[in-house]
Ligand SMILES: Nc1ncnc2c1ncn2[C@@H]1O[C@H](COP(=O)(O)OP(=O)(O)OP(=O)(O)O)[C@@H](O)[C@H]1O
């Protein structure tokens with residue numbers, strides 16, 4: 001199926017040994033398709049971030065496999081996994097992780113620079129992405145001078161600047177007020193998502209459920225529900 | 235410059251307070267190390283000034299001599315024996331001593347007196363004014379025009395003075411290649427006048443200067459002199475002996491070594507500590523870069539670049555500061571001895587590289603350990 005962006009197959013992840021061993025993800029399997037906006041929801045500690053990290057090449061699972069566009073992720077060498085992250089996957093971290101010592105536009109240019117694009121060229125392209133998120137006039141400011149919602153948009157611009165096929169957001173609206181959160185997700189849905197892209201959003205935030213194409217529910221490390229093309233999940 | 239290096243530079247330089255602290259640490263350490271070592275090199279170079287100024291190829295001396303100016307006089311038979319050694323082109327005595335000069339103003343000034351062999355004037359200085367033959371005139375002295383010259387109230391040809399209660403007359407001004415260590419003026423006269431003016435013991439020859447017929451004769455000459463119970467050293471060997479004396483037997487070398495080591499440790503701990511804090515504070519950024527797709531070797535490159543950039547800049551500042559201060563000091567104190575040598579510069583450079591190396595090693599270890607997952611979880 002050429003439409004599958006990511007396939008997780010019986011992923012298991014535990015932390016610690018003996019007495020302190022906790023299994024964060026217990027045999028999770030699912031597929032995410034191109035053109036799909038997939039939500040992963042569930043209570044705190046249910047293993048959402050752990051699952052995201054395993055499918056994006058950041059955390060090695062103890063068991064199971066991840067196929068990214070058909071390639072078995074965890075059988076690749078670590079430098080190749082890094083390359084795959086750089087070229088295929090874009091992240092927006094929960095608390096943005098912008099670089100305070102760089103300007104906004106330099107922040108956005110980071111993935112391009114890591115891709116060995118020439119500095120001036122990278123800044124030029126980054127400006128275009130800042131324009132997409134409506135922050136071109138903030139290009140030369142330091143990120144700390146921006147509001148939370150603006151910083152989130154900068155993080156999004158950074159994530160999409162590298163032209164990833166797969167975009168991953170961990171709680172993109174957690175630290176934003178309801179209105180700003182909705183605006184951001186609306187923006188993601190209308191401007192970022194396209195038939196060649198897969199967007200996965202982890203969230204607690206029921207105010208934004210209406211934008212989802214699919215919603216996957218997790219509890220205690222297990223996937224307990226997967227609904228496609230629904231508008232609301234109780 | 236490649237993009238990641240530019241990012242590395244911006245992360246470093248834009249963190250002004252830490253960057254300045256790093257620079258100050260390294261600059262300070264380099265400054266101290268260069269100052270200490272330059273002072274020491276300067277003293278060593280000056281301690282051998284007479285050896286350089288006389289310029290003889292071979293010096294014969296009592297084995298107990300370890301310092302050009304404190305010679306131990308040798309009996310005359312050494313000279314006649316030296317003259318008969320095969321391979322000796324000529325051998326002449328030279329006298330080194332001290333005298334007290336009474337100046338026109340009535341003030342007294344100690345001088346060091348060099349008495350040149352009457353027949354050959356071997357070891358004569360280059361004259362700026364006057365003729366060397368005038369040294370044979372009655373009471374004639376040649377004054378060295380170096381940084382101590384003023385202490386003799388800047389005499390000219392014809393100036394008279396009293397030297398150890400004898401009359402002295404300036405007949406020439408000389409220039410020498412190397413200034414002395416002890417801050418007193420130097421005058422030249424003939425060997426015979428020197429020993430009549432200056433009270434001496436039974437023996438009067440301070441050193442015997444030998445000109446060999448060829449370089450190849452030197453080992454044989456040295457061997458023959460050894461048989462007499464004396465020591466024949468080439469100029470370089472003599473300089474080495476004097477340096478070793480100052481380095482190992484006066485405690486000066488040990489002190490300089492300790493000061494240099496302390497400067498190094500202080501510099502290393504300031505800059506290493508600051509660099510470590512810098513890395514800790516930026517750990518999250520390095521983690522984010524890793525998560526985005528930076529490879530391990532790229533992160534290592536960034537850290538090495540940050541460390542060496544700071545180190546080189548600090549080195550430059552430290553050397554600049556030390557040289558600047560020495561230039562200033564020399565303007566005020568003409569006989570200020572410190573001198574910057576390539577050896578000192580290289581040594582300080584290596585020390586700075588070690589500082590950068592240790593700091594980046596700690597940084598690299600820390601950065602390679604971080605898991606982007608921990609960053610990702612927030
Ligand atoms: N490095 C770790 N060491 C030990 N336990 C861990 C580690 N990382 C995660 N866990 C545990 O794994 C479980 C799942 O954590 P995870 O962060 O994936 O949850 P989450 O669903 O993302 O929660 P939240 O909504 O609060 O972000 C939790 O019980 C957590 O304590």
Ligand SMILES: [Mg+2]
Pocket residue numbers: 048049050170611
């Ligand atoms: Mg989480």
